[in-house]
Amino acid sequence: MAFDFISGQITAQKSQARYRQRVCVQSTESVGQHEGTLIHVDGKSYLNFSSNDYLGLNNHSEINKAMEEGAMRFGLCASASSLVTGFHYAHQALEDKVCQWLNKPRCLLFTSGFSANVALFHALGQEVGQNKAHFFLDKLSHASMIDGAFESKAKVKRFAHNNVEQLTHLLASSDSQNKLIASEGVFSMDGDQAELAELSKVAKTNDAWLYVDDAHSIGVIGEQGQGSASILSGDNQADITMATFGKAIATSGAFLACDENVHEYLINFARHYIYSTAISPALAWATIKSIDLIQQEQWRRDKIIELSALFIKLLDPSIEVIPTTSSIHAIIVGDEQKALNVSEQLKKQGLWLTAIRPPTVSIGSSRLRVTICSNHNQSDINHLARCLNKALCR
Numbered sequence: 426m427a428f429d430f431i432s433g434q435i436t437a438q439k440s441q442a443r444y445r446q447r448v449c450v451q452s453t454e455s456v457g458q459h460e461g462t463l464i465h466v467d468g469k470s471y472l473n474f475s476s477n478d479y480l481g482l483n484n485h486s487e488i489n490k491a492m493e494e495g496a497m498r499f500g501l502c503a504s505a506s507s508l509v510t511g512f513h514y515a516h517q518a519l520e521d522k523v524c525q526w527l528n529k530p531r532c533l534l535f536t537s538g539f540s541a542n543v544a545l546f547h548a549l550g551q552e553v554g555q556n557k558a559h560f561f562l563d564k565l566s567h568a569s570m571i572d573g574a575f576e577s578k579a580k581v582k583r584f585a586h587n588n589v590e591q592l593t594h595l596l597a598s599s600d601s602q603n604k605l606i607a608s609e610g611v612f613s614m615d616g617d618q619a620e621l622a623e624l625s626k627v628a629k630t631n632d633a634w635l636y637v638d639d640a641h642s643i644g645v646i647g648e649q650g651q652g653s654a655s656i657l658s659g660d661n662q663a664d665i666t667m668a669t670f671g672k673a674i675a676t677s678g679a680f681l682a683c684d685e686n687v688h689e690y691l692i693n694f695a696r697h698y699i700y701s702t703a704i705s706p707a708l709a710w711a712t713i714k715s716i717d718l719i720q721q722e723q724w725r726r727d728k729i730i731e732l733s734a735l736f737i738k739l740l741d742p743s744i745e746v747i748p749t750t751s752s753i754h755a756i757i758v759g760d761e762q763k764a765l766n767v768s769e770q771l772k773k774q775g776l777w778l779t780a781i782r783p784p785t786v787s788i789g790s791s792r793l794r795v796t797i798c799s800n801h802n803q804s805d806i807n808h809l810a811r812c813l814n815k816a817l818c819r
């Protein structure tokens with residue numbers, strides 16, 4: 426029978442406690458102090474600690490208003506790819522905004538972070554003449570970086586997480602003229618940061634480029650939320666930065682920020698850019714408003730820091746949390762079934778905390794990934810810490 430591996434694979438997922446299911450969130454709600462932190466699933470309300478809306482900007486009235494204004498001026502749909510007639514004034518304005526915010530010469534918009542990453546690795550991994558590119562990826566890099574790199578024509582090496590020494594050895598043994606070091610700025614499932622200053626130094630010494638995926642730090646880290654790569658300045662800047670609009674920025678889509686040359690090259694050779702309808706111009710317009718708020722409202726970043734410190738203080742010291750300066754607090758539980766059980770137990774206390782299991786994380790490192798957002802409050806954190814202490818310390 427055709428494709429009879431399908432049911433076998435599903436059965437195997439179930440037997441390993443790795444079966445994945447979607448839940449339908451019926452609404453998010455602004456009730457009193459709980460602005461947008463409550464989700465409704467199957468008729469019940471839960472305090473959400475699994476959202477990537479780090480700055481609490483989703484459903485912000487000014488962003489929604491900008492979306493409406495953008496829809497009236499440009500329409501919801503770009504109605505063509507960017508190289509045909511899909512590149513609107515709203516896209517140009519958003520590109521300019523990102524460039525000015527990140528102090529980068531150029532920027533290119535994509536419909537998702539996934540496609541931006543795949544496009545970048547495909548485009549830079551093209552084999553021109555005898556020159557095969559070599560990509561060096563941190564082991565914990567996102568699936569989209571791994572897929573893009575391995576599906577390209579480049580040779581790919583992965584270095585142990587944040588292990589700059591191993592990376593240095595790998596670079597030394599590379600004879601490619603075109604070397605690219607790639608890392609997430611803040612790691613999505615661990616919440617810790619890349620050693621960007623070190624990576625930049627190693628890149629310069631080895632005549633390599635540095636690529637930073639700042640999906641989880643854009644908005645959250647940096648004086649105006651420019652992301653973790655903003656600690657690098659002048660000649661030490663990352664050569665290319667990617668970030669998605671779908672997390673702290675609370676809209677949808679993504680950008681690659683780069684120099685003039687790479688920008689021109691991507692417009693001509695990045696297949697995911699060329700052969701895809703441009704992002705919604707109304708969304709692009711709304712995204713500009715969101716970035717304005719992110720630049721102006723430092724209190725949102727301060728609140729994450731304050732509530733994160735409270736969370737760690739209240740959590741039983743025996744609970745293992747990966748140290749972080751981001752919104753993401755990963756509590757390693759180990760076993761898949763145990764992570765699922767704790768997640769179910771928390772649901773009964775009105776808390777939503779999705780269990781993260783292999784293959785998203787390595788075997789034996791199933792975890793609860795807590796995200797603390799600017800719209801949580803102290804009593805939310807108290808409740809979360811109390812329930813986690815009860816569930817994990819017996």
Ligand SMILES: Cc1ncc(COP(=O)(O)O)c(C=O)c1O
Pocket residue numbers: 536537538539540542567569609613638640641669670671678679
């Ligand atoms: C590190 C990282 N890069 C890229 C992406 C993909 O971004 P998007 O959701 O916009 O496709 C994600 C999203 O989950 C991510 O965590």
